[in-house]
Amino acid sequence: MNGNWVNRSEKLSDLGRVLRRNFELWNYREVLLPSIEGYDEALDKGTKFTDGGDFYLVKPDITSQILTKLNPGKSYKLFYISEVLDGKTDGNWQFGAEYIGGDERWMIIEIITAIITGLESLGIRDFFIDIGSRAVWESVTSDLSVEEDVFNALYHRSFDMIDDLPIDDKKKNEIWELFNYRDKTCEYERLNGILEILDDDRLYADFGTVRGMSYYEDLTFEIYSPEVGSPLGGGGEYSFHDEGACGFAFNLDNLVENFPGPEERPREEISLNSSGKLKRAKEQVEAGNAIEVI
């Protein structure tokens, strides 16, 4: 077995352990999900395959997978650790949480605060969270027939796509200003109120932030660190049977690049060469103390 793979697995597992503890403290419950689901249009991503004329998905997007299993009208605070496939055979490990059916204003505040405590409990303090708003974009593009093109341009941050839009220059400039808006406060009252309550220097209003999943509604956010070239994670608001919801996922494969690793705990070395030593080892473990059998 490849030693680097074992070390990396251990580090991913440590990440999961610390984040699991953090979200349990916030009263989120862990859910375990099957690797294979019957094909359902409500499921995003995953790798399709067919067997005996039936269609299946391997490791689909977890948020959409969770939503197919919940009863409407209830409140849920859930978290998971799972691998997600890209539609082929490449996957990445995710830690995510979903808050469904809570107070519309406070769900995103709680989720972002739990993300901050989670990152800090991992020893990661050099990060930023940029929050964008779909509602703001919709208010700018609602009178245009090119709303989807604007979102595509935004997703790729493409000047060319904006230049090619069949709209007047004044509107293009308005779109450009929004593209490049990134500050501690903004004119969108709802987002501004949330930033004020969260009161953290690492948070920005950034209308250039968009997320690819189709189920997101107003606020979406992206978590990143100057130390890592790819986003650490992201999430946003969505709805479930008319109930508000908010969720996010960390990309553990990126997060692990930023993770200093757990602190080594002291471990008593015990040689199991007598029943007395075996008893000692058992007592130590039962007392919650780490041992190393030599």
Added chain:
Amino acid sequence: MQIALPRGRMLEDALELLRGAIPTLSVKENRELIHSSGEHEILLAKPADVPVYVEEGADVGITGKDVVREKSPDVFIPLSLPFGGCRVSVACLKGEIKPPEEMKGFRVATEYPAITEEYFRSLDVRVDVIVVDGSTELAPRAGIADAIVDVVQTGNTLKANGLEEAATIMNSSALLLVNRIAQKTKFDQVNKLIYSIREVIGNGA
């Protein structure tokens, strides 16, 4: 900033464009793959690797639309650049040419498996894709493929190898790529570079 540039046919044009946008930029003419120039570091990579470098941490990069479409990197693509023009085409041996719709069961050699599979899937034509790493034109002549999908600039290489274009899959030119995190952490620097490049392009680079 760390800037990844493609070695080979696009390099001179890419450097000329960058020198227009960053007048202080200088890259020595030697075989080194990393060059420092003031606050910038230039990485010279294979064109197909530039999207990977930018996705994984280089701040910006320049490479062809063909390799960007092949690799589908999670990067920003703010600008098309006015050089590196070429097309990705299907070609067969002269005299054996068929429309792609009639290539069912063909063995197709290519350095672009994703583009090839996507193209034939869109035509609902099942083919066997054979991945090769360069000199794709050899494959039909060696009898290991019935067709190829490859980059075509003038068509001279195809002609010299007894091949003929059956269809164009896409037109390509150079693109400017920006790392998603650099766009946030180096917001002003990256935007300044993009606007300078736009100005250079506007002035007829």
